Amino acid sequence: xxxxxxxxxxxxxxxxxxxxxxxxxxxxxxxxxxxxxxxxxxxxxxxxxxxxxxxxxxxxxxxxxxxxxxxxxxxxxxxxxxxxxxxxxxxxxxxxxxxxxxxxxxxxxxxxxxxxxxxxxxxxxxxxxxxxxxxxxxxxxxxxxxxxxxxxxxxxxxxxxxxxxxxxxxxxxxxxxxxxxxxxxxxxxxxxxxxxxxxxxxxxxxxxxxxxxxxxxxxxxxxxxxxxxxxxxxxxxxxxxxxxxxxxxxxxxxxxxxxxxxxxxxxxxxxxxxxxxxxxxxxxxxxxxxxxxxxxxxxxxxxxxxxxxxxxxxxxxxxxxxxxxxxxxxxxxxxxxxxxxxxxxxxxxxxxxxxxxxxxxxxxxxx
Ligand SMILES: Cc1cc2nc3c(=O)[nH]c(=O)nc-3n(C[C@H](O)[C@H](O)[C@H](O)COP(=O)(O)OP(=O)(O)OC[C@H]3O[C@@H](n4cnc5c(N)ncnc54)[C@H](O)[C@@H]3O)c2cc1C
Numbered sequence: 001x002x003x004x005x006x007x008x009x010x011x012x013x014x015x016x017x018x019x020x021x022x023x024x025x026x027x028x029x030x031x032x033x034x035x036x037x038x039x040x041x042x043x044x045x046x047x048x049x050x051x052x053x054x055x056x057x058x059x060x061x062x063x064x065x066x067x068x069x070x071x072x073x074x075x076x077x078x079x080x081x082x083x084x085x086x087x088x089x090x091x092x093x094x095x096x097x098x099x100x101x102x103x104x105x106x107x108x109x110x111x112x113x114x115x116x117x118x119x120x121x122x123x124x125x126x127x128x129x130x131x132x133x134x135x136x137x138x139x140x141x142x143x144x145x146x147x148x149x150x151x152x153x154x155x156x157x158x159x160x161x162x163x164x165x166x167x168x169x170x171x172x173x174x175x176x177x178x179x180x181x182x183x184x185x186x187x188x189x190x191x192x193x194x195x196x197x198x199x200x201x202x203x204x205x206x207x208x209x210x211x212x213x214x215x216x217x218x219x220x221x222x223x224x225x226x227x228x229x230x231x232x233x234x235x236x237x238x239x240x241x242x243x244x245x246x247x248x249x250x251x252x253x254x255x256x257x258x259x260x261x262x263x264x265x266x267x268x269x270x271x272x273x274x275x276x277x278x279x280x281x282x283x284x285x286x287x288x289x290x291x292x293x294x295x296x297x298x299x300x301x302x303x304x305x306x307x308x309x310x311x312x313x314x315x316x317x318x319x320x321x322x323x324x325x326x327x328x329x330x331x332x333x334x335x336x337x338x339x340x341x342x343x344x345x346x347x348x349x350x351x352x353x354x355x356x357x358x359x360x361x362x363x364x365x366x367x
Contacts, residue, residue, distance in 0.1 A: 004029045006325050007099050007112050009089040009261065010120030011035025012042050013311050014292025016070070017318030018118040018325065023079050025326040032112055033075065033083040034101055039144050040083055041070040045311050047147040048170070051154060052177030058151075061144070092117065092265035094285055116287055116325035119262050119275065120318060123255035123293035123309050128165065132226030137233030138249045141174050150174075153248060154181035162186070162248040163236045165223050167194035169342040171252035172206070176345055178250070179215055186216035186244055188236070190253075193219060197340060198351050206349050213345050218242070223249075255309050257294045272296040272307040280329040281321040289325055291317035298335035301354040308336045 075083040167189030193203040227235040257274040268284035274296030292314035323331040341350035
């Protein structure tokens with residue numbers, strides 16, 4: 001019997017988990033991981049802590065607990081998985097079961113045939129539709145490249161003032177990181193409170209804690225423009241007219257599922273923009289699974305589909321997709337109660353439950 005060909009698109013959290021699980025269950029399978037960026041298995045949750053100077057070794061974002069960097073040679077030696085980095089999956093031909101790939105260094109294109117395919121293309125950051133968003137100095141903290149950029153800013157110590165646009169989990173963690181880098185930091189949030197998923201009184205404690213550390217907070221204020229001097233960012237204008245001078249702005253207003261590749265292939269995409277999957281992480285094509293930030297899953301309290309872009313879910317979903325890519329629909333991902341947690345200086349704020357208030361449970365504890 002011919003070895004099963006398993007192709008996994010996306011090489012950060014869900015993708016490598018799917019590939020590794022598939023390998024554990026099928027020693028003979030030909031498993032190929034296709035990854036757009038140069039790095040694999042990035043610990044995105046650690047980006048703010050690298051930027052904030054909690055550790056200096058960039059490889060800690062990329063390595064196993066024993067300190068081995070998860071590069072293509074690691075994937076080959078430890079798992080017999082071919083990892084093609086700097087390679088983009090540009091289209092999927094479902095009738096011929098082929099993924100069209102583009103080598104982003106050489107530019108050549110080629111086909112990868114599959115028997116089972118796992119899509120784990122992650123999410124993309126949202127940007128506010130306002131003037132100046134393309135200025136130098138406006139960034140996100142979404143990729144390794146962003147983390148490298150912000151870490152360089154920390155090390156160079158030239159930037160004096162920054163604005164973080166968005167007071168959600170990533171915005172707040174970024175705020176702490178920039179403040180610890182010695183940058184005078186302001187967070188701007190459109191809603192009346194930070195951490196919109198928390199009860200107002202709990203979110204207020206977080207806001208007060210930020211203020212106590214000399215972080216400036218503006219709530220009920222959107223960004224109406226990024227102001228430039230030439231091509232460089234010079235400030236942020238708020239909807240109430242306030243102008244905040246700054247050389248750096250980090251946009252953290254949420255992410256959307258990166259489902260375009262799946263949609264282009266005719267796979268079903270849901271109301272949240274995420275790829276529709278069943279409890280087996282199977283898409284509308286039984287030969288294709290999907291996992292991680294690119295899918296929508298069921299909220300177990302409301303029964304409704306949600307986009308839940310969390311690393312722990314991406315890992316769990318990836319394992320289920322990998323198992324089912326080998327065994328058929330054996331494993332199940334039951335859904336989520338959307339637990340989220342983040343560190344804010346001396347506090348850790350966490351919540352779990354329904355996305356609509358009242359939350360099932362909220363909590364705040366000293367870390
Ligand atoms: C700063 C930050 C802090 C976070 N903190 C936490 C936290 O504390 N707790 C938590 O649970 N979650 C956290 N998250 C969220 C968590 O990192 C994500 O949920 C998780 O990384 C999603 O994994 P994924 O594999 O689905 O997608 P991603 O990690 O986005 O990986 C998808 C990969 O696919 C690649 N790709 C996309 N399209 C293609 C293509 N066509 N061809 C080839 N490759 C492609 C991309 O380049 C990307 O590397 C954080 C995220 C960030 C950015």
